[in-house]
């Protein structure tokens with residue numbers, strides 16, 4: 001099997017990056033992680049990427065041409081899948097069009113419910129019975145592309161924001177790799 005070259009975009013802890021990297025060590029997993037991109041020079045995930053000697057690009061999103069810098073790098077590494085794993089910057093329509101290949105994202109709610117930020121607070125406020133995570137294709141509208149996979153759990157009466165986050169992230173670490181296998185139809 002020829003693995004696809006993937007790039008992971010991060011802004012924070014990088015726990016999904018860790019889980020994807022672990023999965024990618026398996027010969028039957030359809031991707032190899034070739035490049036990490038972060039818009040946050042202090043992201044915890046960067047230290048992990050460095051420890052694992054993964055090629056890394058830290059972009060300054062205040063620069064007007066930062067998306068072109070990303071595109072150039074992505075081309076160099078022949079990336080055919082971009083995984084947004086907690087990347088807190090919205091990609092422009094132009095970037096999505098110019099890249100022209102697959103981009104997927106993991107979101108901490110059962111989309112189409114609770115698009116955007118502060119999902120756990122809103123889930124609790126809305127007295128939801130269930131919540132979970134969604135892995136979806138990225139299009140030009142925020143958190144609105146076609147859903148690949150969702151995983152859910154019932155909310156306990158003692159759950160608070162921290163607990164919901166923890167339970168949701170545990171599911172994300174399974175759902176994200178599962179979605180990638182699904183896209184490329186490997187089991």
Ligand code: GRF
Pocket residue numbers: 010011012013014015016017045085086087106107108169172
């Ligand atoms: C995840 O919960 C994801 O749903 C959201 O950002 C978080 C990133 O976490 N988009 P991590 O950096 O992978 O630990």
